[in-house]
Amino acid sequence: MRIARVIVDVPSRETDRPFDYLVPERLAEWVETGSRVAVPFGGRTLQGIVLGSAEEAEVDRSRLKPIADVLDAVPPLSEELVEIGRWMSRRWLCPLTVSLQAMLPAALKGKTEKYISPAPDAAWTVLERSVYADFLHALESGGPLKLSQLLQQHPERADAVKQWLKQGKLEERQKVEDRLSVKTVLTVFAPPEAALRDALAAIPARAAKQRELLAYLLEHPEPIAQAALAEAAGTTTAAIRALADKGILEVKAVTAERDPYADRHFAPSAPLPLTPAQREAFAPIAEAVERRAHETFLLHGVTGSGKTEIYLQAIDRALSQGREAIVLVPEIALTPQMVERFKSRFGARVAVLHSRLSNGERYDEWRKIREGRAQVAVGARSAVFAPFARLGLLIIDEEHETTYKQEESPKYHARDVAVMRGRLNGAAVVLGSATPSLETYGAAIGASPGFGDRDEAVRPVYIPLPERVADRPLPRVSIIDMREELRLGNRAMFSRALADALRTRLERGEQTVLLLNRRGYATFVMCRSCGFTATCPHCDIALTYHRGSQNLRCHYCGYAEREPDKCPSCESPHIRFFGTGTQKVEEALAETFPGIRVIRMDVDTTTEKGSHERWLTEFRERRADVLLGTQMVAKGLDFPYVTLVGVLAADAALRLPDFRAAERTFQLLTQVAGRAGRHELPGEVIVQTYEPEHESIAAVEHHDYRGFTGRELGHRQALGYPPYGRLLTLTLSHEQVPLLLSMGQTFATRMRERAAAAGVRGDDSSSDRAAEVLGPVPSPIPRLKDRYRFQCMVKYRGDVDARAWAAETLKELAETAKRHGVQMSVDVDPQMML
Ligand SMILES: Nc1ncnc2c1ncn2[C@@H]1O[C@H](COP(=O)(O)OP(=O)(O)OP(=O)(O)O)[C@@H](O)[C@H]1O
Numbered sequence: 105m106r107i108a109r110v111i112v113d114v115p116s117r118e119t120d121r122p123f124d125y126l127v128p129e130r131l132a133e134w135v136e137t138g139s140r141v142a143v144p145f146g147g148r149t150l151q152g153i154v155l156g157s158a159e160e161a162e163v164d165r166s167r168l169k170p171i172a173d174v175l176d177a178v179p180p181l182s183e184e185l186v187e188i189g190r191w192m193s194r195r196w197l198c199p200l201t202v203s204l205q206a207m208l209p210a211a212l213k214g215k216t217e218k219y220i221s222p223a224p225d226a227a228w229t230v231l232e233r234s235v236y237a238d239f240l241h242a243l244e245s246g247g248p249l250k251l252s253q254l255l256q257q258h259p260e261r262a263d264a265v266k267q268w269l270k271q272g273k274l275e276e277r278q279k280v281e282d283r284l285s286v287k288t289v290l291t292v293f294a295p296p297e298a299a300l301r302d303a304l305a306a307i308p309a310r311a312a313k314q315r316e317l318l319a320y321l322l323e324h325p326e327p328i329a330q331a332a333l334a335e336a337a338g339t340t341t342a343a344i345r346a347l348a349d350k351g352i353l354e355v356k357a358v359t360a361e362r363d364p365y366a367d368r369h370f371a372p373s374a375p376l377p378l379t380p381a382q383r384e385a386f387a388p389i390a391e392a393v394e395r396r397a398h399e400t401f402l403l404h405g406v407t408g409s410g411k412t413e414i415y416l417q418a419i420d421r422a423l424s425q426g427r428e429a430i431v432l433v434p435e436i437a438l439t440p441q442m443v444e445r446f447k448s449r450f451g452a453r454v455a456v457l458h459s460r461l462s463n464g465e466r467y468d469e470w471r472k473i474r475e476g477r478a479q480v481a482v483g484a485r486s487a488v489f490a491p492f493a494r495l496g497l498l499i500i501d502e503e504h505e506t507t508y509k510q511e512e513s514p515k516y517h518a519r520d521v522a523v524m525r526g527r528l529n530g531a532a533v534v535l536g537s538a539t540p541s542l543e544t545y546g547a548a549i550g551a552s553p554g555f556g557d558r559d560e561a562v563r564p565v566y567i568p569l570p571e572r573v574a575d576r577p578l579p580r581v582s583i584i585d586m587r588e589e590l591r592l593g594n595r596a597m598f599s600r601a602l603a604d605a606l607r608t609r610l611e612r613g614e615q616t617v618l619l620l621n622r623r624g625y626a627t628f629v630m631c632r633s634c635g636f637t638a639t640c641p642h643c644d645i646a647l648t649y650h651r652g653s654q655n656l657r658c659h660y661c662g663y664a665e666r667e668p669d670k671c672p673s674c675e676s677p678h679i680r681f682f683g684t685g686t687q688k689v690e691e692a693l694a695e696t697f698p699g700i701r702v703i704r705m706d707v708d709t710t711t712e713k714g715s716h717e718r719w720l721t722e723f724r725e726r727r728a729d730v731l732l733g734t735q736m737v738a739k740g741l742d743f744p745y746v747t748l749v750g751v752l753a754a755d756a757a758l759r760l761p762d763f764r765a766a767e768r769t770f771q772l773l774t775q776v777a778g779r780a781g782r783h784e785l786p787g788e789v790i791v792q793t794y795e796p797e798h799e800s801i802a803a804v805e806h807h808d809y810r811g812f813t814g815r816e817l818g819h820r821q822a823l824g825y826p827p828y829g830r831l832l833t834l835t836l837s838h839e840q841v842p843l844l845l846s847m848g849q850t851f852a853t854r855m856r857e858r859a860a861a862a863g864v865r866g867d868d869s870s871s872d873r874a875a876e877v878l879g880p881v882p883s884p885i886p887r888l889k890d891r892y893r894f895q896c897m898v899k900y901r902g903d904v905d906a907r908a909w910a911a912e913t914l915k916e917l918a919e920t921a922k923r924h925g926v927q928m929s930v931d932v933d934p935q936m937m938l
């Protein structure tokens with residue numbers, strides 16, 4: 105019997121190694137690398153992934169247990185993805201099962217279910233029988249009962265069930281079950297044409313509906329959903345039923361593929377003739393795709409320069425070679441236009457993957473890819489794991505976006521994963537942006553070290569695209585100093601310039617996008633008498649005021665309390681809501697411009713599935729004058745009548761304690777400015793700020809990416825921040841502070857010892873062999889859900905392998921952490937410092 109190496113789904117550092125299992129003969133042909141299996145583990149049955157097989161076991165063969173079951177007909181992970189998983193675990197220091205599970209669609213994250221059934225020879229007392237009666241029948245007639253369901257229906261039976269299990273009167277069996285729900289659709293099957301004609305002749309004229317139906321089926325004989333048929337033939341389901349009862353038609357429940365875009369029509373689009381600039385940018389990418397060579401490109405094209413058309417044509421190249429492509433977009437729900445452009449060009453060959461789909465829909469889209477029925481995957485971050493077998497091209501649009509870094513374990517960056525998949529597949533990788541991240545840009549122009557891992561640093565080929573298509577100018581940008589407005593007596597939310605510009609747009613029937621930069625500018629509550637601010641009692645962060653429900657809510661844990669009418673601290677009635685929420689802006693717009701039609705897009709108006717898309721369609725159809733929103737209106741929109749972009753509170757995020765605050769501000773402003781004047785009508789941008797002289801804001805006026813970036817790279821280099829130095833943070837959390845401090849100190853001490861042992865300097869951050877260990881200090885969010893949080897940060901340079909030290913140190917601390925219930929979470933190359 106063969107032996108399989110299995111990684112069991114227990115996400116802890118202690119069990120983070122493969123375990124050997126016997127492969128029973130009956131399963132032999134199904135167990136491959138990447139198979140999902142159910143295995144016995146520590147008295148339970150758990151899901152695992154097969155990493156490979158071996159002839160000889162690492163322990164005594166007689167002690168091995170057999171694999172209980174194989175869970176899929178086709179292994180959900182290819183050998184390549186298993187390889188990617190191993191690499192991710194080394195790269196971001198996480199257990200292997202965590203990396204592997206991240207690649208599976210949620211529907212395949214099997215859960216262990218317990219079933220109970222009566223032991224065949226159990227002797228029941230009369231009393232037990234009476235207690236047992238209500239599920240005895242179910243057990244004896246219907247086989248095993250799901251324990252979780254039973255306890256949900258009869259919680260009062262929990263103790264009895266436990267006892268009978270102990271006594272052996274009930275038997276327990278475990279099974280790994282997927283969270284799949286299969287959808288079926290009633291489908292009508294017509295008989296062959298001759299039989300259909302005979303039937304039609306036999307139906308009396310007064311049964312007009314039935315006759316129409318058969319006539320329709322003569323024209324359209326393919327199987328069709330009952331509801332769709334009734335609608336298409338202009339009849340009723342009753343008529344269909346009647347014909348089915350006569351045995352003329354067959355109506356069967358058929359497993360349906362859930363297509364989230366089934367009810368959408370995408371007008372086909374043909375490739376546009378590329379402009380000379382586009383052609384020049386396209387050539388090296390197409391050439392790499394044709395050579396089947398792995399190469400990474402940075403396509404740095406200003407907003408509206410036609411990057412998307414280049415992506416489309418590059419994909420076309422890959423497809424014509426029988427290869428496949430992945431396109432990542434920051435957040436698909438926010439960029440329905442992107443999906444539309446890919447669907448229009450490639451139709452049913454496109455699978456779409458994102459978090460707004462139901463588990464079932466996502467699973468079906470994923471299967472289209474795994475089974476070779478789709479060749480293009482468009483999706484958010486995790487679509488980088490699309491299980492293609494012949495990958496030829498990977499594209500990351502808006503490559504600078506923070507959403508490409510996952511904030512939970514595995515804390516991977518999709519950009520690095522894309523490059524690694526490109527390497528393993530001989531595929532081209534295109535990183536596109538109007539505002540590339542400093543990591544990518546610095547590496548591409550040779551100003552900073554390559555991004556990615558230390559020993560596999562990436563230097564993309566730099567492809568600039570500095571002009572918009574068809575000689576359209578970039579919009580004119582004006583920076584408005586709001587302090588000046590105040591001095592001139594304007595206390596309104598809108599500067600005179602913005603108000604005038606808005607009015608002109610209303611007169612001309614043109615449209616405006618208004619961005620309220622709300623990050624770090626939450627609507628918090630403050631007492632103007634004593635300075636009290638309302639914070640969450642569990643998380644130490646400010647509560648946010650929600651006008652709809654009139655309560656204060658914590659965005660981290662969901663805690664809510666009623667809106668106060670006086671200060672809880674000093675009882676003053678002068679407690680008020682600070683900050684400008686989108687709702688307030690909406691009210692101000694209505695006051696200033698009576699009759700104005702505003703669409704507001706923020707977390708409150710977009711919780712419903714498909715809501716983004718509806719709002720954007722409404723706006724595109726010019727049923728509104730203004731699209732007002734938070735960050736979500738800044739990306740990817742391409743509307744011909746938008747000629748004005750206004751930014752309120754441009755500087756709101758500048759003071760956040762994050763060294764990337766300036767970079768993020770510049771990117772956001774440049775992106776939103778790029779929504780204006782993308783078609784025939786020229787665009788204008790008005791940026792309101794209290795800090796007009798700040799580099800990140802001033803540079804937007806002249807679309808000066810290069811100037812801003814040059815200066816910012818200088819600051820980063822001086823301080824040893826990425827892309828020059830690297831960071832690694834460890835966050836520890838527990839209910840008690842002293843324990844956290846002592847564990848944090850141990851971590852810091854061990855790390856310093858390891859640095860010293862490696863001959864690395866800990867003081868001089870300008871040296872190429874330097875590593876600095878900072879902390880432990882309270883985290884930026886010092887308490888979350890009643891747990892205190894402390895962090896250590898390691899800043900290191902060049903060829904210093906601080907990650908390996910961290911891995912060793914974490915292993916040493918694992919036992920203590922487990923004993924005391926301290927959570928340790930490590931982030932390699934963190935993107936968010938908050
Ligand atoms: N070769 C071309 N000929 C004519 N029009 C084009 C061509 N390429 C692109 N366009 C049009 O120019 C506009 C901008 O192009 P596109 O949206 O691809 O730019 P982008 O660089 O992806 O923009 P952004 O980064 O700002 O989202 C679109 O309306 C697009 O249809």
Ligand SMILES: [Zn+2]
Pocket residue numbers: 640641642643644658659660661662663889
């Ligand atoms: Zn909270």
